[in-house]
Amino acid sequence: SICKVFRYKFEHALIGLFDAGRLEHDFHDRMEFMGFIKKVVNKKDWIVHLEQPIQMPEQVIQYVGRYSKRACLSEYKITAMDGENISFRYRDYKNSPDRRNPVEKELTLxxxxxxxxxxQHVPLRYFRIVRYYGFYSNKGSLPEEYFGRDESEIEEAELQQAESGYENPYFCERCGRTRVYSHTTVTGGGMTYTVILEHCDIHRKKAA
Incomplete structure (x- = not known):
């Protein structure tokens, strides 16, 4: 199938980068790397999503328009309502054999x-959503010790933002332009989490 062919070609190229020393990684040797490919990466079935390339600008606008203002739950999926409970239909992708032909179920909450x-499906202001991200998704996670950080750092950052009077954290009050993300640094010893946002050519500001 196309899924197996794509996975083979992708992994073959990935292994080639490893053997050539062009892949950044934390594996001790090739055996450990191949074990990760076989026991972790290949443990789940790959789903390949293919579509014809969009040729005309009108098609791009129509495609984006369908999702930019689309509700996360359509009205016709709500089947019943009373003073306490709401029933609605949904597609169960999680328990589908191949996750391509989901069974429609009803749930009451x-x-x-x-x-x-x-x-949870409504994005916060200034955030954007990508519908398909595939193997671009970030499978990494912060170590558990970072989840026990003192929240006073975040509260201090929120206090500074409130005092500045600007609702959009990506807006530069000095030059009137949008800040550009530079990089993020995370250190374990002092539990420091810093995001560097560059805006003016002559000024830089650090925001937690």
Whole structure:
């Protein structure tokens, strides 16, 4: 199938980069790297999404328009409502054999549970959503010790933002332009998390 062919070619090229010393990694040797490919990467089935390339600008606008203003839950999927509970239909991709032909199911939730779930799919202001990201997704995670950080650092950053009077954290109050992301640094000893945002050519500001 196309999925197996794509996975073979992708992994073959990845192994070639490893053997040539052009792949940044933390593996001790080739045996450990190949074990990761076979036992971790190949443990799940790969899903390849293919579409015809978009040729005309009108097609791009139509494609983006379908998702930019689309609701996360359509009205027609809501089947019943009362004073306490809301029932709706959904597609169960998680329990589908190949995740391509999901079974449609119905779920009933109390409104106190329904709305928090619904709002998880509403992006915060100034955030954007990418529908398909595939192997570009970030599978890495911060070490567990970072989850125990003192939240006073975040509160201090929020306080500074509130005092500045600017709602958009990416807006530069000095030059009136949008800040450009430079890099993020994370250190373990002092539990320091710093995001560097460059804006003016003559000024840089650090924001936690």
């Amino acid at each position: 109390h409104y106190r549970e329904f709305f928090p779930r619904l709002l």
